[in-house]
Amino acid sequence: xxxxxxxxxxxxxxxxxxxxxxxxxxxxxxxxxxxxxxxxxxxxxxxxxxxxxxxxxxxxxxxxxxxxxxxxxxxxxxxxxxxxxxxxxxxxxxxxxxxxxxxxxxxxxxxxxxxxxxxxxxxxxxxxxxxxxxxxxxxxxxxxxxxxxxxxxxxxxxxxxxxxxxxxxxxxxxxxxxxxxxxxxxxxxxxxxxxxxxxxxxxxxxxxxxxxxxxxxxxxxxxxxxxxxxxxxxxxxxxxxxxxxxxxxxxxxxxxxxxxxxxxxxxxxxxxxxxxxxxxxxxxxxxxxxxxxxxxxxxxxxxxxxxxxxxxxxxxxxxxxxxxx
Amino acid sequence: xxxxxxxxxxxxxxxxxxxxxxxxxxxxxxxxxxxxxxxxxxxxxxxxxxxxxxxxxxxxxxxxxxxxxxxxxxxxxxxxxxxxxxxxxxxxxxxxxxxxxxxxxxxxxxxxxxxxxxxxxxxxxxxxxxxxxxxxxxxxxxxxxxxxxxxxxxxxxxxxxxxxxxxxxxxxxxxxxxxxxxxxxxxxxxxxxxxxxxxxxxxxxxxxxxxxxxxxxxxxxxxxxxxxxxxxxxxxxxxxxxxxxxxxxxxxxxxxxxxxxxxxxxxxxxxxxxxxxxxxxxxxxxxxxxxxxxxxxxxxxxxxxxxxxxxxxxxxxxxxxxxxxxxxxxxxxxxxxxxxxxxxxxxxxxxxxxxxxxxxxxxxxxxxxxxxxxxxxxxxxxxx
Numbered sequence: 001x002x003x004x005x006x007x008x009x010x011x012x013x014x015x016x017x018x019x020x021x022x023x024x025x026x027x028x029x030x031x032x033x034x035x036x037x038x039x040x041x042x043x044x045x046x047x048x049x050x051x052x053x054x055x056x057x058x059x060x061x062x063x064x065x066x067x068x069x070x071x072x073x074x075x076x077x078x079x080x081x082x083x084x085x086x087x088x089x090x091x092x093x094x095x096x097x098x099x100x101x102x103x104x105x106x107x108x109x110x111x112x113x114x115x116x117x118x119x120x121x122x123x124x125x126x127x128x129x130x131x132x133x134x135x136x137x138x139x140x141x142x143x144x145x146x147x148x149x150x151x152x153x154x155x156x157x158x159x160x161x162x163x164x165x166x167x168x169x170x171x172x173x174x175x176x177x178x179x180x181x182x183x184x185x186x187x188x189x190x191x192x193x194x195x196x197x198x199x200x201x202x203x204x205x206x207x208x209x210x211x212x213x214x215x216x217x218x219x220x221x222x223x224x225x226x227x228x229x230x231x232x233x234x235x236x237x238x239x240x241x242x243x244x245x246x247x248x249x250x251x252x253x254x255x256x257x258x259x260x261x262x263x264x265x266x267x268x269x270x271x272x273x274x275x276x277x278x279x280x281x282x283x284x285x286x287x288x289x290x291x292x293x294x295x296x297x298x299x300x301x302x303x304x305x306x307x308x309x310x311x312x313x314x315x316x317x318x319x320x321x322x323x324x325x
Numbered sequence: 326x327x328x329x330x331x332x333x334x335x336x337x338x339x340x341x342x343x344x345x346x347x348x349x350x351x352x353x354x355x356x357x358x359x360x361x362x363x364x365x366x367x368x369x370x371x372x373x374x375x376x377x378x379x380x381x382x383x384x385x386x387x388x389x390x391x392x393x394x395x396x397x398x399x400x401x402x403x404x405x406x407x408x409x410x411x412x413x414x415x416x417x418x419x420x421x422x423x424x425x426x427x428x429x430x431x432x433x434x435x436x437x438x439x440x441x442x443x444x445x446x447x448x449x450x451x452x453x454x455x456x457x458x459x460x461x462x463x464x465x466x467x468x469x470x471x472x473x474x475x476x477x478x479x480x481x482x483x484x485x486x487x488x489x490x491x492x493x494x495x496x497x498x499x500x501x502x503x504x505x506x507x508x509x510x511x512x513x514x515x516x517x518x519x520x521x522x523x524x525x526x527x528x529x530x531x532x533x534x535x536x537x538x539x540x541x542x543x544x545x546x547x548x549x550x551x552x553x554x555x556x557x558x559x560x561x562x563x564x565x566x567x568x569x570x571x572x573x574x575x576x577x578x579x580x581x582x583x584x585x586x587x588x589x590x591x592x593x594x595x596x597x598x599x600x601x602x603x604x605x606x607x608x609x610x611x612x613x614x615x616x617x618x619x620x621x622x623x624x625x626x627x628x629x630x631x632x633x634x635x636x637x638x639x640x641x642x643x644x645x646x647x648x649x650x651x652x653x654x655x656x657x658x659x660x661x662x663x664x665x666x667x668x669x670x671x672x673x674x675x676x677x678x679x680x681x682x683x684x685x686x687x688x689x690x691x692x693x694x695x696x697x698x699x700x701x702x703x704x705x706x707x708x709x
Contacts, residue, residue: 062383
C-alpha cells in the first residue's frame, strides 16, 4: 500500500464515531485545551441565526466543548451582525482586527485575523451558509485533534449517498475539485489526492500550525493550507471526517471559474517557490469569461490577484500578544 | 388531584419566571430545530422519537423507552411519587419525509414545516427536564413525559390512546402541549367523526363522471338537518378526483368531519350519511364507500373545574390572555379514560400546516412559564 492509501484507511473518520460528547469533553479537560469556533461571514443573515443558536446551545450550554463562538464579518450590508449578536455570538468586524495590517476583502482574511482575535488552542472554521447545520459540523472535526496527538489539521467531507444501488460508486468533491484541484494535486502532490474534498470550508486546526502558515485572502486559502501543511508536516498531519450531507447555495459556473483562477495562482506560486514551475510574474492576473448580450458575445475580464497574508508568527504584535519568542 | 391550593410563594415567583427562563431560550430554539428537521410523518415518527429518547437519557430521566406503537417516554421521578402527571406532545407532523425540513432561525421567528404543529411542543417537552433541574424545581409527583405517535388524520390519536388504555401508572392529570396559539386553554372534547367518502364509476358500464356522483352526494349532505342546540355541524374539508380534463373522472373523494356537543347527534348524522351512500350506490356502475378515519367523544371538564381555574389564574399572573374556545379533539383520548386533561399552546404562529409555517420567538418563554407554573401548582407548589 502506498502512503496515501494507508493514510486514507487510518485517518478518515465518520462523525458518528464521535457521538459520545461526554467522553469528548472529558478528553478535552484532560488535555487542558481550549477550542474556538470561527464563523466567517459576509451577508449571511438567513443562516447565521440558526448556526449560532445550535452551536451555543449544544456545544457550550449542554456540552461545553467550545470556549468561544466568534463571527468574523467582512462588512455585511444585511443584518448578519445584528442577528449573530442577538443570539449570543461574539461578533468582530474583520477591519477592526489588526487595523495596522489594513483590510483586504475575502474569506481568507477573516480566517487569518481569527488567529489573532480568538484565544483557542484549536480553531474550528465553519462556513455560515450551511442550511442543515448540526453540532456534528464542529465535534466531527475537533474529535480527531483531541484523540490523536499527531493530527494537526482536520478537513471535512460530505459523502452521504441518497440512494445506493451498486457496491462501487463515484465519490469526491465538487466541480472545481474534480476538474482543477485533484488533477493539479495528481501532477504535483499525489499524496494530497487522498483528501476527498480539499475545498471544503469546514476544518479544525491547532494554533501552532495556523500561526506558521500564510493565508491567501481569497479563493486559494484551502488549497494553500493543504500544500503548505503537507510540505512542512507530511500527510500524517491531516485527518478527514465525513459529516454526511451539507446543504448550501449552488454556485454558478462563472463563479466557479473565478474560484479556479484564484486557486491556480495559489498553486503556481507554491510550485514556483519549490522550483517546480515557471515564473509567476510573467503570467496575467486577468480572468476572461464570456457572456451574450443581444446576440453579441462579449468578454468579461475579472482582475483576480490572489494576495497572501504572511504567517501570523511573523507579526510582532501577535508574538507579543501570545508570548511567542 | 392534590395541590391545587395556590402556594403564595410560588404565585409570587411566577411573574418573574419568564425572566428566569431567559438563559434557556437558545436551548429551546436549538431543540425546536433539531426536532423539527427530523421528518416525522404520521406512522413514520421513529427517527424523531429516537432523538427524543436520546435527549431523555441525556437528562437522566428514568425508564426512557418506546412502547409498542412507538411513543417516546421518560419519567422524572417525584420526591414522593404518589401521583403521576402526564405531559404529552404529539410527535408527528403532516409533511411527507421527502419534503424539505430545513428550519431557519430569524431574530423574531423560527420557520419550518411542522414547527407550530408540533415540533415546538416536542421541543418544550425535551427542554423541560433541564430547565426544571437548573431552576431547582423538584416535583413531589412523578412527571411522565411522552412524545406520542400516530396522532394526526388517519393516525386518529392511536399513540396516546394505546398508552392510556394500557398503562399501569396512576395518571391523575394530563397536559397536552401544542406549539400554538399561546392562550389556548382546551379542556373539553367535541363528539366528532372524520371520514373519507370515495365514489367510483365502473368505466365498462357507464361514462358518468365520479365528480357528478360526488356532487350529488354533497348536495344531499347539505340537506341533512343539523341540530343547532347541540352545535352539530358537517364540515366539507377537501375533495379530490379525476385524472385529466379530457375524460370523465373514474374516482372522486370527499374528506369531511361531523362534529357536535353530543355523541348522539354525531351518531344520528352518521346514520343519515350511510343512508345517502346506500341510495347513491344502488346501481351496478357506481359504488360509494365511507371510510371512518377519526372519532372523538364528547366530554371533558366543566369550566369551573379546579384544574381549569388554576390554569386561568396562572395565565393571568404571567400576562397571557386566554383565548376563546374550550374544545379540542386532543382531549378526547383522556375523556375516554376519565382523566382530567388540558391542552395548552406555547407561542404565537401562522401558516400552520403549510411549508412556510412559523412561530414567534418572543412569546415562547411566557408559554414555558405558564407550563412550569401549572405543573408546580398541580403538584402543590413545592420548590427546593
